[in-house]
Structures are given as C-alpha cells and as structure tokens.
Amino acid sequence: MAPGGVWPSRGEGSGGLPGQALRFPAGFSLVAAVVTPGVAPASPAGPDVWVSTDHDEIEKVAKQFGAQVHRRSPEVSQDSSTSLEAIREFLNHHHEVDIVGNIQATSPCLHPSDLIKVADLIQKEGFDSVFSVVRRHQFRWSEVKKGGSMTEPQNLNPAKRYRRQDWPGELYENGSFYFAKRHLIEKGYLQGGKMAYYEMRAEHSVDIDIDIDWPIAEQRVLSFGYFGKEPLKEVKLLVCSIDGCLTNGRIYVTEDRKEMVSYDYRDLVGIDLLKKRGIQVRLISERDCSKTLSAMQLGCVAKVSATNKLQVLEDWQKDMGLSWKEVAYLGNEESDVECLKKAGMSGVPADACTVAQKAAGYICKSNGGCGAVREFAEHIFLLLEKRCVLCACVCEKMGFISLFLSCQSQPGVSVEG
Incomplete structure (x- = not known):
C-alpha cells in the first residue's frame, strides 16, 4: 500500500x-x-x-x-x-x-x-x-435569529454548571x-x-x-x-553586520564633517547577554567605521573595510574550529546573503533588503538599530532551549x-x- x-x-x-x-x-x-x-x-x-x-x-x-x-x-x-x-x-x-x-x-x-x-x-x-x-x-448556546425566541443551552444545564476539572469537554x-x-x-x-x-x-x-x-x-x-x-548545536559565534543591523544604517554628518551614527541601548544589552551565555560576538562592515566602534566600546572583535564578508566569516569559523551549525549571522544587505545561507542560524532586521530576507531563517520584528540584535539574541536563546527533539x-x-x-x-x- x-x-x-x-x-x-x-x-x-x-x-x-x-x-x-x-x-x-x-x-x-x-x-x-x-x-x-x-x-x-x-x-x-x-x-x-x-x-x-x-x-x-x-x-x-x-x-x-x-x-x-x-x-x-x-x-x-x-x-x-x-x-x-x-x-x-x-x-x-x-x-x-x-x-x-x-x-x-x-x-x-x-x-x-x-x-x-x-x-x-x-x-x-x-x-x-x-x-x-x-x-x-466551551459551553454552547443556540443562536437566536432576528425576531426569534430566547436562546437555549446546547451542552449544559445552567442550574448545574460543570467546573472545568469535572467536565471532559468536547x-x-x-x-x-x-x-x-x-x-x-x-x-x-x-x-x-x-x-x-x-x-x-x-x-x-x-x-x-x-x-x-x-x-x-x-x-x-x-x-x-x-x-x-537535527538537534541544534550550541551556538558559539554570532557575527553581526554593523551598518543596518547594529545601527539603523544612517550616517549623520556634522558641520565639521565628522560622521555620527546612532544605536539602541537594547542591542548592547543583547550583546552582553550573548557573551554571558558563552557566545562570542564579532562585528563586520564594508565601511571603515573603526572610530565609531571605538566610541561604542563594545569589546568585540571587528573587521571593517571588508570587501568579502563570506571570506571573513569562513576565516573566523575555521580559526575557532567551529562547524557552521555553531555559527549565527545577522545581516541585512545583498553582501550578507551568502553568509546568511552558510550560517546554522541566520536572521535579518525587519527592514532588511528582500534578497536578505529570503536567505534568512528568521526575520526580526525590529528594524536595524532599533533592537534587532537584542531580538535575534532572544530568538537564539529560545531555539537553544528546544534542542531536545525527536x-x-x-x-x-x-x-x-x-x-x-x-x-x-x-x-x-x-x-x-
């Protein structure tokens, strides 16, 4: 058969x-x-x-x-x-x-x-x-049409209502x-x-x-x-794109031509929580934003001016002796797509580009620079709690x-x- x-x-x-x-x-x-x-x-x-x-x-x-x-x-x-x-x-x-x-x-x-x-x-x-x-x-009652008579109980006696624990239900x-x-x-x-x-x-x-x-x-x-x-492996490394994930992707220029970016404090808390769980957090950017990273004082290994993000990710994965299932990646642009496909756990902010969304396993509700890193961290924690499967x-x-x-x-x- x-x-x-x-x-x-x-x-x-x-x-x-x-x-x-x-x-x-x-x-x-x-x-x-x-x-x-x-x-x-x-x-x-x-x-x-x-x-x-x-x-x-x-x-x-x-x-x-x-x-x-x-x-x-x-x-x-x-x-x-x-x-x-x-x-x-x-x-x-x-x-x-x-x-x-x-x-x-x-x-x-x-x-x-x-x-x-x-x-x-x-x-x-x-x-x-x-x-x-x-x-x-759920107790059911008859529907009363317009101009009809009063409603009638369908599966209960109002004079002797069951307690939930005394009724097997339907x-x-x-x-x-x-x-x-x-x-x-x-x-x-x-x-x-x-x-x-x-x-x-x-x-x-x-x-x-x-x-x-x-x-x-x-x-x-x-x-x-x-x-x-397949049981989920413990994530050992999260790589996060800086522009559009840790920040909202906007660059503010002052009158004296200094560049400024903004970030969400919740994302910094998320990074700290990941570290406390033994998950190393590394950052990556196609821009030279070393001064910005220095000002943020995150204490994370970072690679800036990265022309090939996948190559950087592969180098980190090999140097740490990790399988791809132990790597998580948060990105938002076309340049992140191959990294998202390789990582065992992948995510994008809500405002990520379409091709990145299609490549990711998880789409955050939060936009980049507005709590997406914290949300993805919590998503990782939740999935790791579900490692015991069939x-x-x-x-x-x-x-x-x-x-x-x-x-x-x-x-x-x-x-x-």
Whole structure:
C-alpha cells in the first residue's frame, strides 16, 4: 500500500489573508513551517511530501525545505476550487499512491510524532480515514435569529454548571490534517469508511484564518513548533553586520564633517547577554567605521573595510574550529546573503533588503538599530532551549504515505484550513 502526502494552501490570491502562505510566523515561512514536520519522518521508502501550487515562489520555498511540487492546473485553481479537487487531480497523476494525508497549510504547529501515530492508525489498525481534533471546554448556546425566541443551552444545564476539572469537554475538528484512503477520495470524501479521530494537544492546535490569529500562531510556533529533526548545536559565534543591523544604517554628518551614527541601548544589552551565555560576538562592515566602534566600546572583535564578508566569516569559523551549525549571522544587505545561507542560524532586521530576507531563517520584528540584535539574541536563546527533539528512529516509523499541501495564487481565493 503506497501512501502519499499533499499540502493544500494558496498564494497571493488568498481572499482571507493575501499571501499568507509566504508570511513568516515567528520568522519562518508558513509553507516551511508545515512542510518540515512531514519531511522529518521521510525515508528512502517514503513518505512522499508534495506541495500542490500554481505559485512560483511557493514552489521555490517548498523545494528548499525538501518537498516535491505538483503544479496545480487552472481547473482546480479557481475561486470555488476545494482541497478535495486538488487532491483528486494529484491522484490522477500518481496512481501509485493509495493513502493521502491532506495537511492544512494554515496549521504550523504540527509535529512528526503526530503524523507517525496517524499512519499507524491507518496502516496497522485498519482505519480508512483519520482527522485531527482538539478538546475544548466551551459551553454552547443556540443562536437566536432576528425576531426569534430566547436562546437555549446546547451542552449544559445552567442550574448545574460543570467546573472545568469535572467536565471532559468536547472534541472539535481543528483543521490540521485529514488522512484518507484513495477509494474514499475518488468517491468525493476525506472522511468516511472506518473513521478515527486523532486528538492533538491544545498548544499544537492553532489555525490561521484571520489577521488576529498571526500573533497567537507566532507565539505557538516559537514555544511549541517543530524546527527539524537535527538537534541544534550550541551556538558559539554570532557575527553581526554593523551598518543596518547594529545601527539603523544612517550616517549623520556634522558641520565639521565628522560622521555620527546612532544605536539602541537594547542591542548592547543583547550583546552582553550573548557573551554571558558563552557566545562570542564579532562585528563586520564594508565601511571603515573603526572610530565609531571605538566610541561604542563594545569589546568585540571587528573587521571593517571588508570587501568579502563570506571570506571573513569562513576565516573566523575555521580559526575557532567551529562547524557552521555553531555559527549565527545577522545581516541585512545583498553582501550578507551568502553568509546568511552558510550560517546554522541566520536572521535579518525587519527592514532588511528582500534578497536578505529570503536567505534568512528568521526575520526580526525590529528594524536595524532599533533592537534587532537584542531580538535575534532572544530568538537564539529560545531555539537553544528546544534542542531536545525527536530521536532519529522517527524516520523508520511512518511507512510510505504521501503528504499533500496545495497552494494556489488565483485572485480572490481563500486559504483553506
């Protein structure tokens, strides 16, 4: 039995939140956040991880994070198109797939362990379809239409209200994923046959539907998200570009032709915190700003007038005997792109140039010279606290299930899920 996996999501044409598949919850592309858990259990035997899209940038990000891409046809990229239609089109091109896991692109807190357990329900316990739910403790009341009578309780007795700890609550679909066998999907169902639900933890059940969901999603991803199957190594070195990261990139010239720059005290505190954690901080600039650095009294090794930042970074990495996973880099310009790609942990300020943002793993909320260094330092600390992740045996347990993410960019289309 050959299973496959597909992610349905859409691009800039999303009616609800335009371009949300490429937005960054907690600094990570939404597509990347939902593809990564599916890729983690993959082995040479499977599962297959697919993104179905008609959007070039989503295709690029999906491939970057290890997924395969199915180009979505115009027929299933309309305003009225559904995830089911996209999945059925996918199956028409992949006759080897017997099971599909439809993972919603707007649920970024999914973990590989969830997918493994769901695969067992289908492959070992014989269920035809499995969908995700979350337990909620919410009392429901009937809706009263205009001119209607009074409301009525749906799941409680007002004369004897439960305490939360005395009530098991109810199960609700959380929209994270729907697994189904081919024969059900061909009949037009994602739920049917011998059905089972999979209860996800409340902290992993976040669904991005409207704009106010983003702050919640960001906090959940940082606190409970999955960041890859390789354990993070302790960062030993942070290299920070001076102009545009430590400073805001502006140069003030006085009447006597002296240059002045400004910096944020919070960034100096961030550098101090990094040093206290045993992380060496070094600075780099294409300009000759040695006088500025002397005035700031940061106590950091610095390289100014650097014509090749990557060469400087490689020299420092080799001199300190570090692997790239032990190096973090904060940059903001095109000259930083190769360094951002090399470093095990990379970030840019919110106002960094577009190419630098695309190369970085984390995009700060703060602009350069306005707290970005402190924010990136805190991001490093948070990720290092998450170093204990799934053991390597996760790769062998899922079998061969295709996981499917569908992304389209037609105007006026809402992201499903």
